[in-house]
Amino acid sequence: MKVHEEDVVLRLQQVTKKAGKQVIVDQLSFDVRKGEIVGLLGPNGAGKTTTIRMIVGLIGMTGGDVLIKGHSIRSSFAKAISHVGAIVENPEFYPYMTGWDNLKQYQRMTIGITEERIKQVVEIVGLSEAMGKKVRSYSLGMRQRLGIAQALLHSPSILILDEPTNGLDPSGIREMRDYLKQIAQKEEIAILVSSHLLSEMEMMCSRVVVIQQGKFVHQQLIGAQQQGQEQTAANDIRIRVRELEKAEQVVRGLDGVQLVQLDTAASELEVSCNDEALALCVEELCRQQIGVYRIVEVKRSLEDEFLAWTGGSRIV
Amino acid sequence: MSSFANLVVNEWFKLTKKRSFFVAFFIMLLMPLGIAFVMKNFMTDMELTQIGFLQSIIDFSGGGSVFVFLCMIYAASIVSGEHQLGTIKLLLIRAHSRSKILASKLVALLLFMLVLLLYSLLVGLLVYFIFFGFGNLDGSWFEVVKASAYTLVYTIVYLSIIFMLSILTKSTGATIGITFCIIFLEGVMTMLLSRYDFAKYVLFFNTNLQVYENGTPPMEGMSLGFSVAVIAIYLIAIVGIAFYVFKKRDVA
Numbered sequence: 257m258k259v260h261e262e263d264v265v266l267r268l269q270q271v272t273k274k275a276g277k278q279v280i281v282d283q284l285s286f287d288v289r290k291g292e293i294v295g296l297l298g299p300n301g302a303g304k305t306t307t308i309r310m311i312v313g314l315i316g317m318t319g320g321d322v323l324i325k326g327h328s329i330r331s332s333f334a335k336a337i338s339h340v341g342a343i344v345e346n347p348e349f350y351p352y353m354t355g356w357d358n359l360k361q362y363q364r365m366t367i368g369i370t371e372e373r374i375k376q377v378v379e380i381v382g383l384s385e386a387m388g389k390k391v392r393s394y395s396l397g398m399r400q401r402l403g404i405a406q407a408l409l410h411s412p413s414i415l416i417l418d419e420p421t422n423g424l425d426p427s428g429i430r431e432m433r434d435y436l437k438q439i440a441q442k443e444e445i446a447i448l449v450s451s452h453l454l455s456e457m458e459m460m461c462s463r464v465v466v467i468q469q470g471k472f473v474h475q476q477l478i479g480a481q482q483q484g485q486e487q488t489a490a491n492d493i494r495i496r497v498r499e500l501e502k503a504e505q506v507v508r509g510l511d512g513v514q515l516v517q518l519d520t521a522a523s524e525l526e527v528s529c530n531d532e533a534l535a536l537c538v539e540e541l542c543r544q545q546i547g548v549y550r551i552v553e554v555k556r557s558l559e560d561e562f563l564a565w566t567g568g569s570r571i572v
Numbered sequence: 573m574s575s576f577a578n579l580v581v582n583e584w585f586k587l588t589k590k591r592s593f594f595v596a597f598f599i600m601l602l603m604p605l606g607i608a609f610v611m612k613n614f615m616t617d618m619e620l621t622q623i624g625f626l627q628s629i630i631d632f633s634g635g636g637s638v639f640v641f642l643c644m645i646y647a648a649s650i651v652s653g654e655h656q657l658g659t660i661k662l663l664l665i666r667a668h669s670r671s672k673i674l675a676s677k678l679v680a681l682l683l684f685m686l687v688l689l690l691y692s693l694l695v696g697l698l699v700y701f702i703f704f705g706f707g708n709l710d711g712s713w714f715e716v717v718k719a720s721a722y723t724l725v726y727t728i729v730y731l732s733i734i735f736m737l738s739i740l741t742k743s744t745g746a747t748i749g750i751t752f753c754i755i756f757l758e759g760v761m762t763m764l765l766s767r768y769d770f771a772k773y774v775l776f777f778n779t780n781l782q783v784y785e786n787g788t789p790p791m792e793g794m795s796l797g798f799s800v801a802v803i804a805i806y807l808i809a810i811v812g813i814a815f816y817v818f819k820k821r822d823v824a
Contacts, residue, residue: 312665315822338667348658353589361585364578365666406662 263289265339265414265446266311270320273306273470280306281470283320288414288446293436295461296450299566303470304450305345308418311448312342325413338366341412345419347403351392355383355402358391359409366410377405380442381435397428404435414446415439421456429453433460458558466565474565478558492516492554493534496524498547506540513537526554576672583680586653587646596642600692603638604629604699612703622700626716629696630689632723633782639692640727643685647734648747650677651818655742660823670819678735678811685727689720722782725803729779730755732807736814739821766791778802 266288273281281303288294298304309315311322313329313336322329327336349358359378363369378384381401386394394402400420407415420436421429437460440447451457457464458478466474497503500523507515507525512533516526529537534551541548587593607628611620629635651674654660664670693716733754737747758776765771772778772791778799783790 309823314661314664315824316820334667334669337665340665342665344661344665346658348662350586350589350657350659352591353585357585357589361582362662362666364582365575365668367575 263291265290265325266416266448267323268307268311268320269323271307271310271317271322272319273303273310273315274318279470281310281317284467284470284472285320286465286472286475288448290413290446291440291444292463293440293447293449293461295457295464296448296467297454297457297464297562298450298452298467298473300452301469302467304452304467305418306470307467308342308416308448308450309344311416312340312344313337314344338410339413340416341407341410341414342416343400343403343407343418343420344416346396346422347399347406349391349394349399349402352390354388354390355394356387358402359387359406362406362409369409373409373411377408380408380439381405396423397425397431400424400428400432401435404439408439408443411443412445414448417447417449419451420449421451421453429456436460454557454559454562464558466562468566476558476561490514490528490530491534492526492528492556494519494524494526494552494554495537495541496522496549496551497541498523498549500525502544503541503546506544506546507537510537510540523549575668576676579668579673579676580679580683583650583677584683587650587680587684596646596688597691599638599642600688601695603635604692604696607635608699608703620704622697622704623713623715625700625704626693626696627719629692630716630723631719631782632726633780636719636723639688639723640730642688643681643727644730644734644751645748646684647681647731648738648751649744650681650735651738652742652744652747656744664823671815674739674815674818681731681735682728685724685731689724693720722780725781726779729775729803729807732810732814736810736817739814739818772798773802775802775806 264287268285268287270283270285271281272279272283284303284307286294296304296307306315310317311324311329313333317330322336324336325339327339329336349355350361353361355378356374359374363371363374375384378387381404383398383401383405386398391399391402404415404417404420407417415436417436421432424432433456436447436449439445449457449460461478463475463477465472466476495503500518500520503525504515504518507513507527510533513527513529513536516528518525527534527537538548538551604625608625611625627634630639632640649656654663663673730751734747734751737750738744741747741750761774762771762776765774765777769791772794777790778794781796781799784796784799789795
């Protein structure tokens with residue numbers, strides 16, 4: 257993947273936070289580029305929320321810097337933050353005001369937001385009907401959507417969301433995911449999401465950055481990008497056959513195909529090979545009339561990989 | 573400047589859109605009604621001018637203490653309320669410095685105080701007319717202005733203390749609690765410390781500017797100018813601490 261410097265919207269440089277002797281975030285560096293949805297993953301207490309709060313300037317950092325479109329959040333806060341839309345933990349609003357009045361509050365805080373823009377944003381998150389109601393009567397899902405609306409008001413270059421699906425039911429989570437994907441396209445912005453819900457991240461993000469105990473551990477492309485990258489790499493494949501023993505002999509006799517394990521109960525064998533070697537393998541199995549029932553790629557879920565990266569530390 | 577005005581408008585709406593907002597105005601209507609009722613029915617021998625009536629409403633050692641309390645209660649939640657609601661996070665991630673946001677809150681608070689004062693005077697005047705007619709116009713309006721000014725000074729001192737406490741404690745309840753303790757201790761302290769000379773530099777010895785009316789200062793070496801200077805220095809320190817803490821704070 258080509259990296260264009262000008263596409264970098266958010267850059268963390270050696271960001272460090274210490275509280276007394278304890279190091280909460282330790283020299284964390286990563287970039288988020290235009291159009292990307294990046295997931296910030298980590299076990300509880302890894303420093304995700306602290307990192308996000310430092311990015312938006314809610315808490316000060318002990319060392320390092322955060323650049324948003326090239327502006328330092330430390331030395332030119334107003335310029336940097338004007339490119340950021342964010343929800344930090346649950347979005348909280350003034351319950352005694354209507355949804356509209358709440359958004360008007362944030363409109364008045366930024367020059368140049370028209371009423372049309374408010375209506376447009378409300379349309380995107382599907383809250384048009386509820387604008388006249390007091391926020392007190394909103395469900396959590398509606399508050400989340402209002403949260404996204406306030407974050408989008410000033411057309412930011414990057415959207416930063418801290419645990420956006422916390423406390424949402426499955427349909428709410430799905431809705432949120434759809435909104436975010438839609439927004440990333442429609443508004444052409446970068447999104448940084450923190451979460452410990454791995455399956456969620458897997459479905460939503462184009463890249464994940466994994467941190468643990470405040471340190472950068474790993475980063476990984478997900479989905480389409482990942483496949484494109486790994487065409488020549490070996491994949492794990494499970495093959496179910498009629499005659500397992502004969503199949504085993506065939507596989508052992510082939511170059512480029514490694515037998516990973518044998519599952520006699522299911523009459524399956526798991527092999528590791530690249531695409532070309534797999535084609536040869538299947539050809540050979542057919543010629544020997546072993547009877548291939550199914551061929552399935554074994555996908556390691558993000559969860560498995562996550563546990564490998566973080567050394568099996570508890571996720572929840 | 574207009575962006576700052578917008579911030580003040582925001583703060584004003586945060587105060588006024590609450591249902592409890594009108595409670596203060598309701599109470600400031602009930603109080604003159606009550607005073608007028610008592611005066612009319614039980615103290616018929618007393619000659620009451622409208623100036624005297626307004627003074628009794630606004631003087632902080634009389635009916636004005638209600639006014640002071642009301643202002644204090646509204647001030648207590650202006651910063652801590654944002655912490656308790658969690659809205660502080662969305663408030664501070666806008667393109668405005670924290671000092672500007674805090675200043676807008678302070679301005680909104682002072683605005684509220686002035687509006688409530690004007691309202692109280694107006695309502696007081698109306699109530700007087702209704703109960704006693706237009707007959708008695710004796711007395712100087714300057715007396716009302718002076719009484720208002722004394723009350724405002726007293727109120728502003730307490731507002732700034734509450735403002736600071738609201739920031740330090742992040743809790744409306746704690747702020748109100750501590751403030752009431754201070755008010756209670758104020759009387760005791762004044763009594764205990766009055767024999768020491770340094771007491772004249774203590775804030776609470778100076779908040780009552782009314783004492784200079786009759787010519788004799790409460791302690792040797794004190795004058796109107798002295799008290800105003802002491803108050804000013806304390807105010808700068810208190811508001812300074814408030815801004816410093818608010819600016820440096822990690823919002824978790």
